[in-house]
Amino acid sequence: MKEELIQGFDGYKDILDEIRVCKKYGVDYTLEKGAVEKCINRLHPKRLRLQVSDIIKETESAASFRLVSKEGYLPPFQAGQYISILIETGGIRTSRPYSISSPPNQTGYYEITVRRVENGLVSGFLLDHVKRGDVLEFSGPHGLFHYNPLFHDKIMVCIAGGSGITPFMSMIREVVDCGLDRKIYLFYGNRTSTNVIFHEKLLNLSEKCHNINYIPVIEMPENGYAGPRGLITGSLINESIGDTKGKTFYLCGPQAMYDFCIRELEHLNVPARKIRKEVYGVPMNISQQPGWPEGIKEDQVFQVKLNGGRTFPATAGQPLLIAFERNGFNVPSRCRSGQCSMCRVKLMSGKVFQPSGTPVRRSDRQFGYVHSCVSYPIEPVELLI
Amino acid sequence: MKDYDAIVIGAGNGGLSAALTLARNGLKVLILERHNIPGGSATSFCRGRFEFEVALHQLSGMGTAEKPGPLRGLLARLGVLGDVEFTEMADLYRVFIPDKIDITLPANRAQIIDTLRENFPLEGEAIVKFFDVVYRYAMELYTFFKNPEPSRERFPLLHRYAFKSAGEVLDEFFKDPLLKAVPGAYWGYIGLTPNRLPFSYLAMLFFSYIEFRPCHIKGGSQALSNALANRFMANGGTIRYNCKVKRIVVKNGKVEGIITENDEEITSFHVVSNASKVSTYVELLEPEHVPGDIFTEMAGRTPSPSGFNVYLGLDCEPQDLGITVSTNFILPDEDLSDKHFSRMHQLSTENNLVAFSCYDVADPDFSPEGACQAALVTLKYTEPWLQVPPHQYAGFKYECADYMINRMELLCPNVRAHIEEVEVGTPLTFMRYLGSPRGAIYGFEQYNKDSLFFEAPRVSPIKGLYTAGGWVTDCGFEPTLKSGASAAGAVMRAMKE
Numbered sequence: 066m067k068e069e070l071i072q073g074f075d076g077y078k079d080i081l082d083e084i085r086v087c088k089k090y091g092v093d094y095t096l097e098k099g100a101v102e103k104c105i106n107r108l109h110p111k112r113l114r115l116q117v118s119d120i121i122k123e124t125e126s127a128a129s130f131r132l133v134s135k136e137g138y139l140p141p142f143q144a145g146q147y148i149s150i151l152i153e154t155g156g157i158r159t160s161r162p163y164s165i166s167s168p169p170n171q172t173g174y175y176e177i178t179v180r181r182v183e184n185g186l187v188s189g190f191l192l193d194h195v196k197r198g199d200v201l202e203f204s205g206p207h208g209l210f211h212y213n214p215l216f217h218d219k220i221m222v223c224i225a226g227g228s229g230i231t232p233f234m235s236m237i238r239e240v241v242d243c244g245l246d247r248k249i250y251l252f253y254g255n256r257t258s259t260n261v262i263f264h265e266k267l268l269n270l271s272e273k274c275h276n277i278n279y280i281p282v283i284e285m286p287e288n289g290y291a292g293p294r295g296l297i298t299g300s301l302i303n304e305s306i307g308d309t310k311g312k313t314f315y316l317c318g319p320q321a322m323y324d325f326c327i328r329e330l331e332h333l334n335v336p337a338r339k340i341r342k343e344v345y346g347v348p349m350n351i352s353q354q355p356g357w358p359e360g361i362k363e364d365q366v367f368q369v370k371l372n373g374g375r376t377f378p379a380t381a382g383q384p385l386l387i388a389f390e391r392n393g394f395n396v397p398s399r400c401r402s403g404q405c406s407m408c409r410v411k412l413m414s415g416k417v418f419q420p421s422g423t424p425v426r427r428s429d430r431q432f433g434y435v436h437s438c439v440s441y442p443i444e445p446v447e448l449l450i
Numbered sequence: 451m452k453d454y455d456a457i458v459i460g461a462g463n464g465g466l467s468a469a470l471t472l473a474r475n476g477l478k479v480l481i482l483e484r485h486n487i488p489g490g491s492a493t494s495f496c497r498g499r500f501e502f503e504v505a506l507h508q509l510s511g512m513g514t515a516e517k518p519g520p521l522r523g524l525l526a527r528l529g530v531l532g533d534v535e536f537t538e539m540a541d542l543y544r545v546f547i548p549d550k551i552d553i554t555l556p557a558n559r560a561q562i563i564d565t566l567r568e569n570f571p572l573e574g575e576a577i578v579k580f581f582d583v584v585y586r587y588a589m590e591l592y593t594f595f596k597n598p599e600p601s602r603e604r605f606p607l608l609h610r611y612a613f614k615s616a617g618e619v620l621d622e623f624f625k626d627p628l629l630k631a632v633p634g635a636y637w638g639y640i641g642l643t644p645n646r647l648p649f650s651y652l653a654m655l656f657f658s659y660i661e662f663r664p665c666h667i668k669g670g671s672q673a674l675s676n677a678l679a680n681r682f683m684a685n686g687g688t689i690r691y692n693c694k695v696k697r698i699v700v701k702n703g704k705v706e707g708i709i710t711e712n713d714e715e716i717t718s719f720h721v722v723s724n725a726s727k728v729s730t731y732v733e734l735l736e737p738e739h740v741p742g743d744i745f746t747e748m749a750g751r752t753p754s755p756s757g758f759n760v761y762l763g764l765d766c767e768p769q770d771l772g773i774t775v776s777t778n779f780i781l782p783d784e785d786l787s788d789k790h791f792s793r794m795h796q797l798s799t800e801n802n803l804v805a806f807s808c809y810d811v812a813d814p815d816f817s818p819e820g821a822c823q824a825a826l827v828t829l830k831y832t833e834p835w836l837q838v839p840p841h842q843y844a845g846f847k848y849e850c851a852d853y854m855i856n857r858m859e860l861l862c863p864n865v866r867a868h869i870e871e872v873e874v875g876t877p878l879t880f881m882r883y884l885g886s887p888r889g890a891i892y893g894f895e896q897y898n899k900d901s902l903f904f905e906a907p908r909v910s911p912i913k914g915l916y917t918a919g920g921w922v923t924d925c926g927f928e929p930t931l932k933s934g935a936s937a938a939g940a941v942m943r944a945m946k947e
Contacts, residue, residue, distance in 0.1 A: 070594070075612075092751070099733075101885055104836060108843060143844055216869040427501055427670075428672045432679075450691070
């Protein structure tokens with residue numbers, strides 16, 4: 066019917082010819098089968114099956130796991146990015162992000178460095194039970210904590226605390242291995258001078274390479290310790306790096322370190338856009354966070370109803386994601402720090418607490434979508450996952 | 451008895467509006483979405499304190515409450531008009547060619563003509579005539595298919611220009627290549643350079659954006675997606691996120707339901723696919739169920755370009771950078787056609803045309819206080835990106851993004867000193883998140899042979915299968931939202947039979 070109407074239009078016959086020719090000699094779309102997935106998997110595979118080829122003891126409480134691909138191909142990553150391990154242990158299916166500590170130019174393997182966390186479910190499993198030859202499941206590499214040549218300075222001031230050293234190890238190794246035109250200052254804070262991960266390696270690299278400056282800082286050193294002590298203060302930073310202009314600051318470590326060091330950097334007049342902060346899990350004592358509702362205790366229990374069906378109890382002081390996992394619900398997760406939005410769920414009723422600064426879309430706030438890894442139930446809640 | 455009256459695959463604009471239309475008509479509907487968020491392209495993402503808009507540049511067809519456009523009507527019928535706030539842009543766009551031209555077209559016909567006449571006094575008469583033709587052409591187009599007597603006498607412009615390219619018509623009216631480049635700059639919203647773009651689309655763009663004003667949404671396109679999803683659930687609909695469909699089940703040429711990635715079978719006689727038409731027939735259906743005609747018809751169509759996007763979070767207000775217009779086209783020169791077409795087939799973005807949008811101009815709340823964002827876009831075919839070795843991907847991405855920022859610096863020399871966040875999307879990024887063949891962002895290309903006059907039938911030869919979204923209609927928010935409503939109409943008609 067349309068045809069009848071338009072056949073009088075100028076050029077109609079030519080278009081019909083064009084259509085006929087294009088159909089005859091056109092695109093064979095059946096060849097597209099699987100093409101998108103194949104192409105994307107080279108960069109961003111959803112799952113990686115990696116075999117532990119070596120376990121390297123770094124300190125009494127930390128070890129590096131060298132991981133090779135069962136399929137022989139490892140997708141590229143940018144120094145500072147992480148992979149997330151997906152495991153089932155103690156009857157709980159969960160995930161943990163670990164920064165890759167090997168450099169991106171090492172294409173034969175990834176290395177992650179794991180330090181024992183007190184009562185840590187996954188770190189304990191990895192350090193005590195995983196052995197060479199085991200095959201583990203991971204996400205592909207992700208993360209926003211890396212050098213970005215579009216707006217970062219070539220002089221990098223890195224501030225690490227404890228196991229927050231791992232992304233910097235990858236960055237430093239890359240700069241050294243590839244002879245990159247960059248200069249790195251690394252301030253590395255630890256409580257004591259024992260169990261400092263990568264200490265010898267870092268000393269070595271900084272001796273050999275003029276563009277790597279390693280400044281270990283020990284909070285409570287034993288007698289006779291000669292290096293900087295206490296916290297990573299503005300004056301220590303200032304002493305070591307001089308002017309803060311033309312430098313980008315990278316922080317990776319516990320919340321307390323961020324609270325302290327960012328204030329110090331502000332006093333040195335470092336603008337906010339020059340400070341990059343890796344996400345590092347959830348705050349330790351959530352009820353101490355600004356905005357936590359008065360009168361709600363961390364051990365208070367609320368009922369959680371999922372998808373209009375099953376109900377289970379959850380404590381206010383624990384993120385919903387953990388309650389899901391403990392009750393056998395599989396919600397995708399990756400960064401477990403509020404940033405990546407993989408664990409986004411919809412709040413149908415009730416209230417949760419999300420720490421301020423959680424990057425949630427404006428309309429998600431309006432329509433009740435929350436990142437379950439940093440959402441704490443403060444009322445009975447009903448959720449859609 | 452089937453599990454659902456209808457199943458919708460994908461919660462993009464087409465899927466959401468189809469599902470919501472069905473749910474509002476009392477049907478039991480299930481949406482399956484592989485991501486954990488509704489919207490498809492109509493989405494946003496957070497970096498630091500910024501929320502970046504992914505897809506929506508200028509919403510067409512809204513109009514005002516007093517003078518409603520077609521999209522306003524549709525959103526009212528979907529019941530979401532009150533759930534979303536819209537902002538209006540005062541200008542269509544600014545065109546900037548270094549050392550040659552810097553013109554801003556207001557969203558008003560008389561003012562556009564005045565602006566162009568001031569800049570091109572020798573072609574004043576042609577300018578008036580051109581917009582007269584654009585308007586009369588658009589009016590003919592709107593009424594043609596409803597008219598009982600669609601003769602050449604009643605529809606002279608349609609008969610004359612329907613199969614002409616925008617470039618041909620611009621050549622007919624204007625002499626100065628710079629003047630042709632100004633209205634020609636709107637080609638990017640369809641994805642074909644002016645000498646390939648059907649005049650119909652250019653005419654409709656101008657008519658619709660002038661008459662109903664370009665709009666945006668408070669909270670970005672994700673706000674509309676969330677509102678549609680929310681209204682759908684309020685009408686009894688069910689959404690399952692993180693749920694990818696593996697297969698559409700067909701028996702004896704009729705749809706019976708779907709199978710999810712986790713091998714769960716869900717039954718329904720009606721399935722609306724908001725996946726690309728290619729994925730629907732190639733990935734979701736078993737080859738033996740797909741009549742060969744489908745692939746013959748598709749063979750004549752080519753996938754649209756993808757995009758190379760740079761999202762900048764800036765720690766200053768738009769005016770600090772001299773940004774006064776929401777939509778800006780920075781052109782390397784006035785040749786928008788073959789020269790630019792060949793650039794679209796290259797990996798490098800050096801000296802490319804850059805469309806640069808700053809939504810904070812029309813909506814000061816779009817970014818946090820004291821900050822604004824800029825989205826830089828250039829259209830690119832995906833093929834060169836498929837050749838990039840994975841370990842060089844990040845390097846090329848940064849290099850191309852850097853060239854884009856260089857272009858923006860022509861308008862905003864100081865921009866680099868204010869960058870707080872950057873994210874880059876390549877054609878492979880679009881391919882990853884949309885799952886679309888060759889990373890196409892506009893569905894099939896819309897040459898004259900593919901234009902509205904020759905649209906492939908949306909009714910599938912497989913009974914119970916319907917398609918919605920950018921692969922079965924013109925691209926853009928208004929058309930894809932409409933396509934969903936019309937797929938829902940087809941479902942309801944089929945149910946009555």
